[in-house]
Amino acid sequence: MKHFLEISQLSRTEIESLLERALYFKRQKQCPSFPKQTLASLFYESSTRTRVSFELAAKRLSMSVVHLELQHSSENKGEEMADTLRTLSAMGIGCVVIRHSKEGIQQTLADTLKEEAIHLINAGDGVHAHPSQALLDMMTITECKPDITKLKIALLGDIKHSRVANSFQCICKKMGVGELVLIAPPIWQPETLHYGRITHQLREGLMDADVVICLRVQRERLLNEEELDFESYRRDFCLSLSQLAHAKKDAMVMHPGPINRGLEIDSQVADGPQSFILQQVTNGVYARMAILEALTI
Numbered sequence: 001m002k003h004f005l006e007i008s009q010l011s012r013t014e015i016e017s018l019l020e021r022a023l024y025f026k027r028q029k030q031c032p033s034f035p036k037q038t039l040a041s042l043f044y045e046s047s048t049r050t051r052v053s054f055e056l057a058a059k060r061l062s063m064s065v066v067h068l069e070l071q072h073s074s075e076n077k078g079e080e081m082a083d084t085l086r087t088l089s090a091m092g093i094g095c096v097v098i099r100h101s102k103e104g105i106q107q108t109l110a111d112t113l114k115e116e117a118i119h120l121i122n123a124g125d126g127v128h129a130h131p132s133q134a135l136l137d138m139m140t141i142t143e144c145k146p147d148i149t150k151l152k153i154a155l156l157g158d159i160k161h162s163r164v165a166n167s168f169q170c171i172c173k174k175m176g177v178g179e180l181v182l183i184a185p186p187i188w189q190p191e192t193l194h195y196g197r198i199t200h201q202l203r204e205g206l207m208d209a210d211v212v213i214c215l216r217v218q219r220e221r222l223l224n225e226e227e228l229d230f231e232s233y234r235r236d237f238c239l240s241l242s243q244l245a246h247a248k249k250d251a252m253v254m255h256p257g258p259i260n261r262g263l264e265i266d267s268q269v270a271d272g273p274q275s276f277i278l279q280q281v282t283n284g285v286y287a288r289m290a291i292l293e294a295l296t297i
């Protein structure tokens, strides 16, 4: 694998292989060692989970990690991003993980740097894609409920502004998930769907679901004309214990984080016995180990 940019660029076999390796790393606690490899971390947008878990994943594979302090990088002196990456490559850095607000920027860089021996990883680009999140979400689901062809999965929230929702639809399509229902108020429904169907009816969408994934209300991406009254959103779409009761009794509750408690999910649900939110975080390290290994070997 040259780059890890979008789920749609991977075959089902490649996804299955990444999931298998991630589970192997988790269960066996053994991993290969790549001491000559270095990962550079370029986060132009805020992150806790993705940034830290890529760093931990690299370190568990005995890779070195460098973080570019972007406020002090030479891009502030006018250097183009492609030249920054060429510079890192010339220093022997083989993998670069990038989060950026501009959709498709990692792909544009990959196209520009065809000749460079550098592997790019998309850690989120605007509202477009977050493929490593999709991988860890699918790992968390299949670890608990392996026959995904029989599952009903509900994805609830601000679908329109969610790169998590886009990549998750793509991985569900590749893996043949039985039923995917996207639940959102009309104003936050996307123009195009990659997989599944969309509804604004929370109860119907949640009915008999095996997995419920709540999405963060992305206040920073809302345009003025898209703003919902948060109190009515909370009233109509917040995942409370009473709404969760429409799903199956053993339904998994997931959220990519960070969570807005009391807005898209109640604390009783987020911290309750059906919550897999922290397992997602744990699995994120193993899923990212699998990605780094696949790029490095």
Ligand code: CP
Binding pocket: 046, 047, 048, 049, 050, 051, 133, 256, 257, 258
């Ligand atoms: N889920 C996710 O991408 O979290 P961070 O923004 O903390 O990386």
